[in-house]
Amino acid sequence: MSKHPHAPVPARRALALAMGLALAGAAQANDAAPAGGQPVTLAPVVVTAAMQSGPLTVTIDPRQPVQPVPASDGADFLKNIPGFSVIRKGGSNGDPMLRGMSGSRLGFMIGGGMIAGGCPGRMDPPTAYIAPWLYDRVTIVKGPETVLYGPGNSAGVVLFDRDYKRYTEPTLEGSGSLLFGSSGRNDQNLDLRAGNASGYVGVSANHTHSQDYKDGDGHRVHSQYDRWNVDATLGWTPSDDTRVELTAGTGNGSAAYAFSGMDGSRFLRESAAIKWTQEHLTKHWDELEVQAYMNYADHVMDNYTLRQPDPRSMMAMPMASNVDRRTHGGKVMGTWRWDDALELQAGLDGSASVHSNRMGGPFGSPMGYYKTKPRVRDARIQDIGAFAEARWTLTPRDRLISGARVDRAEVRGYTLAVPAPGMGGMGGMGTTSTQVAADRSSTLPAGFVRYEHDLADAPTTLYAGIGHVERFPDYWELFGRNALGTRAAFLSLRPERTTQLDVGMQYHTDRLKAWASAYAGNVANFILMHYPVGAMGTGYASNVKARTAGGEAGASYLLTDHWKAETTLSYAWGRNRSEGRPLPQMPPLEARLGLTYQAAEWSVGALWRVAAAQHRVARGEGNIVGQDLGPSGGFGVFSLNGAYRIDRRYTLSAGIDNLFNKAYAEHVNAAPAALAGYVNTVRVNEPGRSLWIKLDARL
Template sequence: MITLPMPSTATRGALAFAVSLALSAPAFAADDTSPASTTLTPVVVTATMQDSPLTITTDPKQPRQPVPASDGADFLKSIPGFSTIRKGGSNGDPLLRGMSGSRLNILIDGGQIAGGCPSRMDPPTAYIAPQLYDRVTIIKGPETVLYGPGNSAGVVLFDRDYARYTQATVEGSASTLFGSAGRNDQNLDLRAGNSVGYLGLSANHTHAQDYKDGDGNRVHSRYDRWNADATLGWTPSDDTRVELSAGKGNGQAAYAFSGMDGAQFLRESAALKWTQQHLTTHWEKLEMQAYTQYADHVMDNYTLRLPDPHSMMAMAMAADVDRRTSGGRVVGTWRWDDALEIQAGVDGSASVHTGRMGGPPGSMMGYYKDQPRVRDARLQDIGAFGEARWAFAPSQRLVSGVRVDRAQARGYTLDASEAGMGAMSGMAMGSMPVAANRSDTLPAGFVRYERDLRSLPATFYAGIGHVERFPDYWELFGQHVQGTLASFNALRPERTTQLDIGMHYRTDRLKAWVSAYAGVVNDFILMHYPVHAMDSGSASNVQARIAGGEAGASYAVTDHWKADITLSYAWGENRTEHRPLPQMPPLDARLGLTYEAPHWSAGALWRLATAQHRVARNEGNIVGQDLGPSAGFGVFSLNAAYRLDPRLTLSTGVDNVFNKTYAEHVNAATVGLTGYVNTLRVNEPGRTLWIKLDTTF
């Protein structure tokens, strides 16, 4: 059996010991009888509600069902409107409202990290351990200009929150999880400081073996990952904060959708932030940030599997790609009482991508680490933005923003022929590469009206936004495009104009919300997958329409019983080819019922997805393609949580209680793997048991 060597036994042991020590801390701590620690019911999160117009804010440290997330995409799929393209046990690719890739911008503490794999084995969320963050914020649609360019689907912000300590303090949290298929996680977050500064240390490790689907068939899906981050802050006053952070992580993941696995997911990051508040009467805040994120990803067919002599990759081979993204941001905030708030600033980023190929030590291709790295792409962007919130009348607000970006791309290894096989493949075949530049100016803006209704305890909103998105690395240079000079120059930026409307209703017992959208996408970037294995794919621009929405409600039936429901639906039409847009998830519903007592809770979750017949075979996005119609399914799960003492909580769950065999419609095709039952799509896990212990101290 092939084992997972990372992290080292010493690293795992140190983290496990630290978590065990942290979990035992409450036994030696003084009793905490404050109301906040004794009256809150421990609950497993099954439905995340939208809490303000187009915005969801949630705590990633809370236990969740399905089984608590192993990475960022795993976490996001529990939120209405999100789905995930499954590739194996971890490192799936997130979609919001059926849109993936750079249409969904993901920021980590304000900085970007971009994966390097041409076939998208390492999306940005693969490098995120959600439990190490304090807050996740989702902003849907093109309704903000504050967080980078091209966010037509939305923005996801993973943030840590540090505040100035008024006295010497040591605090933290820790958790450990065990589950089916050898799943075991350890998370640790330690913080200490005084009025002068603070120190934060966080670490996590997550591991699982191959899971089985409902039919008992093993899926090539095992993974192992660790992350460690440190933060040092200086707070000489209540108005000044300087923060330096650094982190590193690595891991491996087996994939059912690819002829290779992820043998390395090395992440190195560093950032410097400065925040100054109350500069003048109306100038409330100035924020400055600089960061660098490095991802070094290795793919091979010999570390987590044996090369198949009957496949197209009969030899042991590897590809090593890396991408360094560096950027910064300066933004100021001005406020005039509660009537007007303005945020304005500039941001920018630049990333360089390189690659090399080879095999294990002693191979005919040469050891991949001994090969020189070849730069194939450079992408950069700089933008200026301004966003205002104006309360022009009682209970009425106008939120608007404008942004302009200058985006540039340079390809170094483009194929000058009319039909290429991709940049990296072209180099391997010995073709003569050429270099080329292109650039575009990209405007964006939105305006949204919000009104608190007098006749109902509700808020209504309606907004329209426009955003233009430059083609990303995978659409210009990735594995599923031609990689030619002609295709590099021909692909136009994507232009989305979208209307969003919605309402929030809230009483003591009932909270409900609905969010709907309709949009026109000019020059939508569509991926055409090859029909035959030896053909190359391509990217083209088409005219498209999109529509859909999400809704949810939570109702306290009694003081102990609570029912909730969420719905999400996405629709898309390719008007150029007169067929559906591919990779659109079907109608999805989640129904929950929870019983809450002061110290414990129990709940049930029933997830339903309808069949999807609106498909476009051999077309898709940068991750996957439509494989044909899919059947609907229903999955029933149970959970419970119990507070052992004011600082120690035990939660547990059974996902897919009836061991149903099913696969999500939005999916990646499986490949023929020796020793596995190869289904059309990557099947979801069968019955899964998990138990999690959390503590704060």
């Protein structure tokens, strides 16, 4: 039987029940329109294809119903956006990739603050601590085309933000949702806000749960999960130009993993931030933003909470590993505007995080109870950067956007191995006779320039940009499960340097919306992970020369007043020039085709997702999350959905994912572990036919 030590079962059920009752009560509490405007009624449509909203930018509402089944975490949410893919590990907490790039190449910010996990085996990527429904807006900027959000984001950056504004009169508003689906899936989400001209307060909470799912062949996959989050916001708005906002939140959960000999039994998150925004300081100094934040992740992995230890495995005894990572950071940024001709944003940002670990077993274990063991600090990572980004309107149809930043990155490792005399080489068995500390640092420049032009004879924008970014090796590449862990390896792994060209177009009329973006990059010192060969092998990271290319495209066309067709396409390509072979873990060509019929109060839709076979592989190599397991076959998955707007407050949506119960797995994947009672496959298979129904409500 599953156990969840992070919260008693009655407490979690009470939270879910309280949220459900609050949702129903809030929807009935006030039938008046929000202050300052008419009721906002969204069209009852299930989103199946997210479109690029501007050059290299996607902005979406994470609260809209979406197919496949609405997301359980940040990675689940992102996988529906062209260019993204997710390395599946179980039912939740997959690792997101953008254009075939994962890890710290893809930055994540929640409310303007950086969040990062701590598991050496990458069980807790940043998105494992993010509940998308609790945010008002998600923005994705592809490629090295902004310098405002920290260093090293060569693939792009993802921003999860809440939008609070000054109220003009006393106001109470709220929204929530309930979801039920196959495999015991059930979610409860609630967001309540109140305020007046002097300030505001908000509370948001969510709970999501699922049992093991079955793949298309009817085989059960070790994949159950349970997660909850609660966040509070307090704002002071003494004038239209001044806002001080304090936020705090916490969450926890558990997740079973098909890819590992351990599961995640604890995903504790604690967050706090304060932000001061002052507008209209002078004629041209339009805004000053000052922010400080703290994000803490405490993660436990073990082999006894969500499974029974396998006596035939290498971990026959109950054992646990507890890691944590505390990150402090801040940002000071000013915005200056000169009429409509020039906008400049410039400032400083920085972060520092400390990582520690401890190991043991359950209470009474011969290894010692892990909670009583002292935490051992193994890494300190810090960065400080200065940046400036400007937008020039050269003519009514021409714009130039450019930015530059420079960062100073420093890392200290506390438990680095020094090979024993005579062992030599890259290190291996018997080389950890001594542990030492070592420091390293680098200065990392970055910048970009992009030109945008609106055609005179068509509603079309063309753009082209080139960007350069240098990325310092991250925690997993220096200290992770597949890193060598020696002092020599720590000091020799060089920062990654990416130079990338991005081009594209946006077309927008009342009936047709179309967009396309393409990129080509050259990466010096690309950090490649080499996985162990055999049970006693050692993994390591190395620098290689690489090239990348690919793109995304999409179109949405109103066939009639009621029928709409949508399609998106994405492709990523990479080559390891040093070894003359493909880059590993590159997703194949993928297309999504959707058709929707929409009436005034209801809609029905269909989605056909098709992925090509992938034969460009590099066995034994990968990223910090997974490795290439060999070629994979293509697949097609067909799904149906519908939505009905009951009234202004309630919208009901439902869907059937994988209608024909196809057994398939994504190419980018993690190798499954041989688990007793489960059928072993080459890759972690996706869910079979799944049904879900969701009720959204708003004040």
